[in-house]
Amino acid sequence: MHELSIATSIVETVLQEMQRRQLPAVETIAVRVGALSGVVPEALEFSFSAIINGTPLAGTRLAIEQVPLQGKCRNCGLDFSVVEFIFACPHCRSGQIEITKGEELEIAYLEVSS
Amino acid sequence: MTEKIAVERKVLSENDKLAAEIRSQLMQRGVVALNFVSSPGSGKTSLLEKTLAALNHELRLGLIAGDVQTENDADRLKRAGGKLVQPIVTGGLCHLDAKMITRVLPEFDLAQLDLLFIENVGNLVCPSSYDLGEDMKVVVLSTTEGDDKPLKYPGMFRRAKVMVINKIDLLGTSDFDLARVKENARRINADLKVFEVSCRTGAGLPAWFDWLRGLVHAPARDLPLTTGA
Numbered sequence: 262m263h264e265l266s267i268a269t270s271i272v273e274t275v276l277q278e279m280q281r282r283q284l285p286a287v288e289t290i291a292v293r294v295g296a297l298s299g300v301v302p303e304a305l306e307f308s309f310s311a312i313i314n315g316t317p318l319a320g321t322r323l324a325i326e327q328v329p330l331q332g333k334c335r336n337c338g339l340d341f342s343v344v345e346f347i348f349a350c351p352h353c354r355s356g357q358i359e360i361t362k363g364e365e366l367e368i369a370y371l372e373v374s375s
Numbered sequence: 376m377t378e379k380i381a382v383e384r385k386v387l388s389e390n391d392k393l394a395a396e397i398r399s400q401l402m403q404r405g406v407v408a409l410n411f412v413s414s415p416g417s418g419k420t421s422l423l424e425k426t427l428a429a430l431n432h433e434l435r436l437g438l439i440a441g442d443v444q445t446e447n448d449a450d451r452l453k454r455a456g457g458k459l460v461q462p463i464v465t466g467g468l469c470h471l472d473a474k475m476i477t478r479v480l481p482e483f484d485l486a487q488l489d490l491l492f493i494e495n496v497g498n499l500v501c502p503s504s505y506d507l508g509e510d511m512k513v514v515v516l517s518t519t520e521g522d523d524k525p526l527k528y529p530g531m532f533r534r535a536k537v538m539v540i541n542k543i544d545l546l547g548t549s550d551f552d553l554a555r556v557k558e559n560a561r562r563i564n565a566d567l568k569v570f571e572v573s574c575r576t577g578a579g580l581p582a583w584f585d586w587l588r589g590l591v592h593a594p595a596r597d598l599p600l601t602t603g604a
Contacts, residue, residue, distance in 0.1 A: 262501070263468075263469050263470055263500070263504060263505075266470075266472070266501075267504075270386045270387060270389065271386055273389075274389075278382055278384075289377075292386070297529065297530045297533060298504065299500050299530040299531075346526065346533075346563055347562050348562065348563055348564065348565065349562065349565075356561065358565075360533075366504070367384060367386055368384050369381070369383060370381045371382055372378070372379055372380075373378050374377055
């Protein structure tokens with residue numbers, strides 16, 4: 262369960278941003294989690310809530326946006342949704358698929374009270 | 376009133392930055408690094424033991440052995456002839472990260488190294504998220520596991536460039552189907568290079584050793600680079 266490490270990285274990054282931009286209290290941290298990122302949203306929420314007590318982020322909400330997998334065929338150029346992790350083009354059957362969405366693990370934005 | 380502030384930062388950007396530095400150091404010195412990942416018990420340490428014994432006299436091999444607890448694997452690998460073995464005990468953490476590699480890398484004289492093997496913690500989920508600066512991930516799977524493992528852990532099998540199927544001497548003693556595991560793996564990753572070996576009998580190992588020899592002699596830029604998680 263590496264969600265604890267991930268949650269720690271999120272907290273560290275947001276604390277840095279708060280200091281750098283002189284932000285007031287952060288209400289929400291919006292995080293994008295791709296289907297192939299290996300992160301379980303529930304475990305991330307649990308880890309996050311467990312480590313924020315006693316930090317400036319106590320009371321902050323984590324808003325997780327799950328991003329489904331999207332691929333682009335290198336052979337025929339088709340953009341398509343990758344269903345059940347089958348990396349094959351539904352048009353030309355090629356397995357040469359570039360992942361265009363679904364690997365994300367990033368902090369998208371913060372909501373702060375103003 | 377709430378205000379929205381765009382951040383757009385990768386959660387693991389600090390790790391990825393260190394990994395890029397490691398990759399650049401290794402490339403400058405012409406060292407090829409392989410990150411070995413698998414579930415516990417697939418035979419990663421056995422594969423590395425056999426590899427050390429076979430290639431140690433002709434190639435300059437270094438090894439970083441990661442474990443959650445104990446240095447047992449590192450000790451085994453030292454006994455197998457690994458002169459350059461650095462243990463990392465993660466103390467409960469389920470994966471290695473780039474910072475841990477950065478800490479032990481100075482123990483190696485990179486100018487005197489051809490191949491650096493990193494034995495990750497036995498776990499098919501978490502290690503897939505962390506770029507260690509390696510050239511590629513090698514996923515080890517054994518025939519005592521389910522042949523649906525690639526479908527269950529798509530992230531790892533997608534990010535690996537090579538799959539070593541170990542314990543082929545045990546084929547037929549369970550329902551594990553060699554053709555099916557390869558088909559499942561290639562649904563996730565059509566380009567996956569596959570080796571079938573038995574560390575116990577030695578079957579298939581010569582092809583694996585030859586491929587490693589080829590890596591050392593290939594120009595570095597021809598190697599497929601692992602993209603950061």
